[in-house]
Amino acid sequence: MIDQxxxxxxxxxxxDGNGRWAKKRGLPRKxxxxxxxxxxxxxxxxxxxxxxxxxxxxxxxxxxxVRPQDEIDGIIKILRNYLDEMDDYIEENIRVRFLGDxxxxxxxxxxxxxxxxxxxxxSTGLTLNLAINYGGRAEIAMAARKLAQKAVSGEISPDDIxxxxxxxxxxxxxxxxxxxxxxxxxxxxLSNFLVWxxxxxxxxxxxxxxxxxxxxxxxxxxxxxxxxxxxxxGGI
Ligand code: IPE
Ligand code: IPE
Ligand code: MG
Numbered sequence: 530m531i532d533q534x535x536x537x538x539x540x541x542x543x544x545d546g547n548g549r550w551a552k553k554r555g556l557p558r559k560x561x562x563x564x565x566x567x568x569x570x571x572x573x574x575x576x577x578x579x580x581x582x583x584x585x586x587x588x589x590x591x592x593x594x595v596r597p598q599d600e601i602d603g604i605i606k607i608l609r610n611y612l613d614e615m616d617d618y619i620e621e622n623i624r625v626r627f628l629g630d631x632x633x634x635x636x637x638x639x640x641x642x643x644x645x646x647x648x649x650x651x652s653t654g655l656t657l658n659l660a661i662n663y664g665g666r667a668e669i670a671m672a673a674r675k676l677a678q679k680a681v682s683g684e685i686s687p688d689d690i691x692x693x694x695x696x697x698x699x700x701x702x703x704x705x706x707x708x709x710x711x712x713x714x715x716x717x718x719l720s721n722f723l724v725w726x727x728x729x730x731x732x733x734x735x736x737x738x739x740x741x742x743x744x745x746x747x748x749x750x751x752x753x754x755x756x757x758x759x760x761x762x763g764g765i
Contacts, residue, residue, distance in 0.1 A: 540709045542584065543716075544586060549739055562604050585701070589662055619649040624650065626656065669695070
């Protein structure tokens, strides 16, 4: 068991490898996404049970729109189904939020997201952020736009702009910095996920596992690896 004090406050997971998981089985990619969604449910519950406070999951990136329409439709269908069962999460005291430009989604999806956020707002367990139509660079550009508007309106002076102010204008404004990023599937990159927030994160890349096969024991292993890291933040 991992010492509660050694747990990261905020972890990010890049849920990668759904397509390859399906391909290995001779199935269409959407089956990988469906199984990956089940893994997501299991891991979110487990993270809540072991007392993690913040977890941000990469569901769909601003770059993923270049995929075949059929695959995108499949992912959106899974998202809709997931949103319909959100009440279960709320019962488990999980607080749900969405990071990304949500205005591109159909009105019913936006309403379901709002409802999930509102009804779970007072939950005190895991804060579960779903990054959907999310891009780290787009997020920083959004913060720059908001601050520029405030400067133009005279609310702030350009000289006031510091790191804290940028942070306060990101989707993750109220969240602690990301301590740990986990990526299965053997890719060693960030793919535009939490670019600002992970400036001092530890990275655990897992070679031998695709997201649909990811188990609570794999999260344990990543947390244990994290607990052995020596974080220096520029010090000695
Ligand atoms: C991650 O799995 C899910 C999304 C990006 C939506 P992939 O679909 O990227 O799976 P691989 O990387 O092609 O195996
Ligand atoms: C990152 O995975 C996005 C999500 C997991 C949602 P990708 O599969 O899109 O990343 P790249 O294209 O391999 O970098
Ligand atoms: Mg991928």
